[in-house]
Amino acid sequence: MLRIECCVETSGERWKCVIQERVNEELRSRFAAARRVAVLTGAGISAESGVPTFRGGGGATIWEWRGRPVTELSSAEMLATDPILVWEWFDHRRGLVKDVKPNAGHEALARWELRFTAFSLATQNIDGLHAAAGSRKVIELHGNLHRGRCLKCAAMRELPPSPLAVLPPLCSCGAPLRPDVVLFGEMLPDGAYECAEKAAEGCDLFFVVGTSAVVFPAALLPRAARSAGAFVIEVNPEETELTPRVDATILGKAGDVLKQFEE
Numbered sequence: 001m002l003r004i005e006c007c008v009e010t011s012g013e014r015w016k017c018v019i020q021e022r023v024n025e026e027l028r029s030r031f032a033a034a035r036r037v038a039v040l041t042g043a044g045i046s047a048e049s050g051v052p053t054f055r056g057g058g059g060a061t062i063w064e065w066r067g068r069p070v071t072e073l074s075s076a077e078m079l080a081t082d083p084i085l086v087w088e089w090f091d092h093r094r095g096l097v098k099d100v101k102p103n104a105g106h107e108a109l110a111r112w113e114l115r116f117t118a119f120s121l122a123t124q125n126i127d128g129l130h131a132a133a134g135s136r137k138v139i140e141l142h143g144n145l146h147r148g149r150c151l152k153c154a155a156m157r158e159l160p161p162s163p164l165a166v167l168p169p170l171c172s173c174g175a176p177l178r179p180d181v182v183l184f185g186e187m188l189p190d191g192a193y194e195c196a197e198k199a200a201e202g203c204d205l206f207f208v209v210g211t212s213a214v215v216f217p218a219a220l221l222p223r224a225a226r227s228a229g230a231f232v233i234e235v236n237p238e239e240t241e242l243t244p245r246v247d248a249t250i251l252g253k254a255g256d257v258l259k260q261f262e263e
């Protein structure tokens, strides 16, 4: 079994991260003893359901669409200049997730919600798969693909199935909706980050699953957890920028790895 120990010096502090391929007894007993657990997920948790990731590692990735980078398509600037293109892009993504099902990783996290004294699940994903797996409380840091928000009355509306017949879709008040997702250049939903940060700072075990951890402020959460004294475990088939800054990295797929904690 692969087991590598790497150390980094950051601001005079020496951190040690153990990189391994399977969950070992030490990690399993930490899991068994934990009372307060917080989790941050990213696109990788949905990769085994067939949802493309953004930056690789999952087989299918989506970084460009119609020749434009996703950062441009998913931007506040694009919404202001070409809202129909933004809707077409998000409706395309709704089409990609239309028939997908939650996988073993989502299902494990739904079980964990019932297991611990305190449990918090924050996701950067907008696909709704945590809720579909049975997670009842999900902090959606980047919004939800299946909702629109009225540009006039600010009401949230569940969208009809993809493909949308009318673009932009309309609110019952008659005004256009925008996707209820966080675009580049926009703030996170009110209170969402603060809620996730509070859980990160109050937990004894923090999991960071399936994220390249390069998009902020979500990427600050594992750092906040560790600074507050939590043991931080990363689950990802690849090393990330975060790897040297966590306590343990399990190099594997979320669906395989998360259930190993329960064995």
Ligand code: OAD
Pocket: 041, 042, 043, 044, 045, 047, 048, 053, 054, 055, 056, 057, 058, 059, 074, 124, 125, 142, 182, 183, 184, 209, 210, 211, 212, 213, 214, 215, 235, 236, 237, 238, 240, 252, 253, 254, 255
């Ligand atoms: P990325 O696409 O950047 O990273 C996905 C991560 O998942 C990579 O590190 C992969 O190695 C890992 N991965 C792939 N398959 C996996 C599996 N089966 N199990 C576990 N991990 C796996 O996605 P995010 O980090 O979520 O923001 O991206 C963050 C944000 O960037 C997104 O929420 C989105 C995007 O721009 C907005 O749209 C605002």
